[in-house]
Amino acid sequence: MLLTDTHSHLYDTAFDDDRRQAMNRAMVAGVDRLFLPAIDSESHEALFDLCRAYPDRCFPMMGLHPTSVNDQPDYEAELTLVERYLKQPPEGITRFCAIGEIGLDFYWSREHVAEQIDAFERQIEWSLQYRLPLVIHTRAAEEQMVALLRKYRGSGLRGVMHAFTGSYADYRAIRECGEFVFGIGGVVTYKNSGLADLLTRMSPADLVLETDCPYLTPVPFRGKRNESAYLRYTCLRVAELLGMPEVEVARITTENSRRIFGI
Numbered sequence: 034m035l036l037t038d039t040h041s042h043l044y045d046t047a048f049d050d051d052r053r054q055a056m057n058r059a060m061v062a063g064v065d066r067l068f069l070p071a072i073d074s075e076s077h078e079a080l081f082d083l084c085r086a087y088p089d090r091c092f093p094m095m096g097l098h099p100t101s102v103n104d105q106p107d108y109e110a111e112l113t114l115v116e117r118y119l120k121q122p123p124e125g126i127t128r129f130c131a132i133g134e135i136g137l138d139f140y141w142s143r144e145h146v147a148e149q150i151d152a153f154e155r156q157i158e159w160s161l162q163y164r165l166p167l168v169i170h171t172r173a174a175e176e177q178m179v180a181l182l183r184k185y186r187g188s189g190l191r192g193v194m195h196a197f198t199g200s201y202a203d204y205r206a207i208r209e210c211g212e213f214v215f216g217i218g219g220v221v222t223y224k225n226s227g228l229a230d231l232l233t234r235m236s237p238a239d240l241v242l243e244t245d246c247p248y249l250t251p252v253p254f255r256g257k258r259n260e261s262a263y264l265r266y267t268c269l270r271v272a273e274l275l276g277m278p279e280v281e282v283a284r285i286t287t288e289n290s291r292r293i294f295g296i
Contacts, residue, residue, distance in 0.1 A: 034063050034280045036268060037287045038261045039294075040134075040168065040195050040216055040243035041067040043091070044079040047247040047258055056087065059261035063283075067261055068294065070094045070134035070168055070195075073101035073111055077118075085125040092130040092296055094168055095119055099138040102152045103145045112152060119163055130294045132160045133168025134195060137181075140173040150181065157185060160192070166293050167192030175199050182210040193293060196220070196245055198227070201234055208239065214289050216243040219251030219259060222270045232274050241293070242267055242286045 038059070048055050059067065067087075069080055071094050084091045095118050102108045115132075122128060135156045137149050160167045169192060171178045182190065183206070190211030197204070197215040207213050217240055221228045232240075242264055244251075250259035251266040265279075268286075272279040 034283045035287060036062070036064045036242060036264050036283050037066045037068070037290045038064050038244050038246075038264050039068045039193060039241045039290050040218070040245050041069055041261045042072075042246055042248075043067060043261060044069060044076060044083040045247055046079075048260070052083070055260045055262070056090075059264075060090075062262040062265050064261045064264050065090060066287075066290075066296075067091050068094065068130060068168075068290070070098075070131075071096050071115075072098045072134065073105065074114055081123055081126055088127075092294070093126060094131040094133040095129040096131075096133045096135040096156055096168070097152055098134050099136050099149045099153065099170060100141060102149050103138075103142055108148060108152060112155060115156070116159065119159055119165075129165065130296055131166045131168050131192065132156050132163070133193070134170050135167065136170035136195075137174035137178050138170060138172040139177075146177075150177075153181065157181075157190070161185075161188055161190070164189075166295075168195050169193065170195050171199070175203050179203060179206045179210075182207060186210045191293060193241060195243065196249065201231055204231070204235060204239075212293070214239050214241045214293055216241055217267060217271060218243045218245050219249040219255070219263070219267055221267060221274070222252040223255070229270075229274055232271065237275060237277070237282070237285050238289065240271070240286055241290045242271070242282075
């Protein structure tokens with residue numbers, strides 16, 4: 034059974050002491066492909082280095098995270114760098130598989146709503162220009178996210194709604210805006226998460242699996258650092274909820290990721 038982790042931060046400093054071992058554990062667990070979202074320039078080199086080390090297993094994205102828009106006094110410079118890399122990837126990186134991780138996050142602060150929306154829309158335009166999928170982060174901004182995506186309905190928009198925990202109405206509305214799949218991670222293993230009920234109403238053709246490691250660790254390791262090897266626990270829970278064999282969930286979600294990312 035082969036699995037695809039569509040959202041892994043294995044390049045994060047949390048893995049500085051055992052990154053190679055964590056990668057080996059992922060491979061042993063059957064996770065043979067990892068899609069790695071960018072955050073901002075502080076972690077670009079770590080991201081690139083991991084993809085250079087495992088070019089057939091680790092696939093980089095490029096984008097500016099919404100909370101990094103908040104943190105950067107000059108987010109314009111960060112966006113300029115994103116655009117430069119999209120035009121010309123750095124040495125040793127053949128191509129980027131998506132524009133991400135981008136989106137809206139009003140959980141920590143609402144002081145930079147206008148800047149986040151500006152950065153998000155500009156990166157949407159690049160996704161259409163370069164014909165790349167989006168990987169979208171949404172937190173405490175579901176209504177605004179759906180409204181923005183509706184503006185691009187019919188444009189050929191496609192991508193992944195990362196760590197999706199929206200409502201069934203959000204799910205249906207986003208599907209109408211383009212070719213989107215929905216990232217299911219460790220939250221689905223949490224008792225009373227609400228995602229379990231929603232999942233049973235979603236089509237398997239719309240699902241991909243992710244860890245978001247080192248965050249959102251699934252049961253039975255909740256409270257500890259997450260890693261890509263733990264994706265199999267999410268797969269198991271999804272299989273239980275859908276009444277399907279694990280191997281079938283792995284096959285379907287991997288095919289869905291290949292369809293969206295083109296890899």
